[in-house]
Amino acid sequence: MNDTSRAGGAASLDVSIASKDYHSARGSPRRALEDLRLTLPAGQAGAVVGPSGCGKTTLLRLIAGLDKDYVGTIVLPEHGRLGMVFQEPRLLPWRSVIDNIRIAAPHAREDDIAALLDELGLAEHASHFPRELSLGLARRVALARALAVKPDLLLLDEPLVSLDAALAKDLREMIARLIDERRITTLIVTHDLAEAIALADRIFLLSPRPARVVATLDVPTPRRALEREMAEKLETQARDALAVARAGPQQEKH
Amino acid sequence: MIRLVSLTALLLLWQFGAWLSDPRRLPGPAAVFEKVYEEALSGALFSNLAITLARVIAAFALAMSFGAAIGYVMGRNKLADRLLDPWLVTLLNLPALVVIVLAYVWAGLTEVAAIGAVALNKLPNAIVVVREGARALDPHLEDMAHVFRFSPTARFKHLVLPQLAPYLAAATRSGLSLVWKIVLVVELLGRSNGVGFEINMAFQLFDMKLLLAYALPFVALMLGVETFLVQPLERHVSRWRRGVSRRLDRV
Numbered sequence: 001m002n003d004t005s006r007a008g009g010a011a012s013l014d015v016s017i018a019s020k021d022y023h024s025a026r027g028s029p030r031r032a033l034e035d036l037r038l039t040l041p042a043g044q045a046g047a048v049v050g051p052s053g054c055g056k057t058t059l060l061r062l063i064a065g066l067d068k069d070y071v072g073t074i075v076l077p078e079h080g081r082l083g084m085v086f087q088e089p090r091l092l093p094w095r096s097v098i099d100n101i102r103i104a105a106p107h108a109r110e111d112d113i114a115a116l117l118d119e120l121g122l123a124e125h126a127s128h129f130p131r132e133l134s135l136g137l138a139r140r141v142a143l144a145r146a147l148a149v150k151p152d153l154l155l156l157d158e159p160l161v162s163l164d165a166a167l168a169k170d171l172r173e174m175i176a177r178l179i180d181e182r183r184i185t186t187l188i189v190t191h192d193l194a195e196a197i198a199l200a201d202r203i204f205l206l207s208p209r210p211a212r213v214v215a216t217l218d219v220p221t222p223r224r225a226l227e228r229e230m231a232e233k234l235e236t237q238a239r240d241a242l243a244v245a246r247a248g249p250q251q252e253k254h
Numbered sequence: 255m256i257r258l259v260s261l262t263a264l265l266l267l268w269q270f271g272a273w274l275s276d277p278r279r280l281p282g283p284a285a286v287f288e289k290v291y292e293e294a295l296s297g298a299l300f301s302n303l304a305i306t307l308a309r310v311i312a313a314f315a316l317a318m319s320f321g322a323a324i325g326y327v328m329g330r331n332k333l334a335d336r337l338l339d340p341w342l343v344t345l346l347n348l349p350a351l352v353v354i355v356l357a358y359v360w361a362g363l364t365e366v367a368a369i370g371a372v373a374l375n376k377l378p379n380a381i382v383v384v385r386e387g388a389r390a391l392d393p394h395l396e397d398m399a400h401v402f403r404f405s406p407t408a409r410f411k412h413l414v415l416p417q418l419a420p421y422l423a424a425a426t427r428s429g430l431s432l433v434w435k436i437v438l439v440v441e442l443l444g445r446s447n448g449v450g451f452e453i454n455m456a457f458q459l460f461d462m463k464l465l466l467a468y469a470l471p472f473v474a475l476m477l478g479v480e481t482f483l484v485q486p487l488e489r490h491v492s493r494w495r496r497g498v499s500r501r502l503d504r505v
């Protein structure tokens with residue numbers, strides 16, 4: 001029914017899902033995704049933006065291969081090594097910060113891990129246990145773990161949600177810097193347009209459930225040159241597309 | 255400290271009881287300790303304790319390893335659970351004595367029959383506890399391990415074992431006390447050495463001093479195992495829960 005394969009060459013993440021249903025014990029299946037298509041060139045960051053409960057996490061689970069019960073095709077970047085930050089940090093509670101990273105990335109070099117911890121401001125927390133960390137720190141550990149495996153595709157599920165404004169800004173800047181430096185193909189899930197504009201080269205707007213891509217917006221690069229006016233225009237454009245999507249079924253526009 | 259007070263109170267109560275009754279029925283602590291010393295000097299006490307302890311360890315190890323393996327499979331696999339559950343319920347409700355007698359009848363009065371019967375008595379309890387643990391494994395962590403392509407060894411070592419540890423500890427604790435009690439019965443019924451055998455001898459001779467001289471050191475030994483082996487092990491496997499205090503210890 002479905003096909004997950006590895007791409008060769010520059011073509012990167014290519015998702016084409018005809019349908020994804022959740023089957024409950026009784027009653028008819030509930031559709032989570034329908035006719036959802038998105039393409040992300042290698043080395044770029046994409047943001048999936050959609051209302052709460054529309055199917056964003058479902059989409060990431062399909063891409064990560066955690067759920068194979070769908071109809072469609074997903075082509076992963078070459079080699080297909082995944083790094084993922086889940087909506088909750090999902091660290092091993094019985095292991096220290098640095099062991100969590102070592103266990104997930106057994107081939108990573110010690111000095112690479114140390115550098116990563118440094119870069120994410122985690123050096124002094126290396127020997128702490130997850131329960132001693134605030135959510136913001138735990139998220140950063142999860143991010144460090146995902147980067148330590150040197151992923152070909154990085155998946156981030158709401159990396160900034162439920163952090164206060166200052167912490168969210170810090171982490172956003174960290175993520176932006178890290179994925180810019182490393183040119184990792186990255187897909188970020190969020191419900192916050194401003195966050196998407198700040199982080200992504202390309203934004204995919206999803207309709208309410210069942211999720212479909214209703215608009216794809218390219219954010220002009222380099223991002224630093226992005227004028228406030230331009231950002232506002234993008235936001236208006238995106239909000240319009242979302243409003244249309246909420247009002248009823250509509251053709252995808254570019 | 256409180257333990258010491260409570261133990262002293264028990265000793266006093268015993269002494270008091272001994273004064274009130276016939277020394278042949280309940281000898282006082284002094285008489286019993288003298289007998290313990292005598293048996294220790296002859297070496298009989300230690301050899302019998304060692305034999306019984308070896309049986310406890312063998313039966314316990316057998317029951318725990320099979321119990322953990324079967325419990326894990328039943329907790330993870332619905333089909334296996336449905337297939338094996340009726341067996342489990344039967345075994346759980348089979349009186350210990352029936353298992354022991356059947357084992358002796360079928361396999362003779364042998365060491366294998368004795369240890370097998372004890373292990374079989376402990377097995378269902380180990381299965382039930384570990385099955386509970388296997389059912390409670392966190393699917394979120396499993397997804398994480400899948401995404402990061404944990405090797406089967408890493409998955410077992412870092413995911414499964416730490417989550418099962420509290421259940422294994424619980425099974426160990428309840429298992430040890432169950433096993434040593436049943437070992438005595440097995441020895442009484444069909445072995446010619448060990449603490450259970452000596453207690454049977456004492457009973458035949460109506461020698462209460464001898465009976466207590468074997469029973470008490472054995473209880474003390476099992477208490478020692480519990481305090482100095484099982485409890486520290488339990489603390490060790492759950493140390494991550496107290497990460498903060500542990501780091502403070504190190505400073």
Ligand SMILES: Nc1ncnc2c1ncn2[C@@H]1O[C@H](COP(=O)(O)OP(=O)(O)OP(=O)(O)O)[C@@H](O)[C@H]1O
Nearest residue numbers: 022023032051052053054055056057058059191209
């Ligand atoms: N395992 C499941 N079984 C049945 N329904 C599910 C399951 N997982 C998710 N759903 C449903 O599918 C829909 C999409 O869920 P999903 O978690 O993908 O949304 P989301 O966009 O990530 O939401 P949020 O913004 O809350 O994170 C929701 O209505 C949810 O109730």
Ligand SMILES: [Mg+2]
Nearest residue numbers: 056057058087
């Ligand atoms: Mg979600």
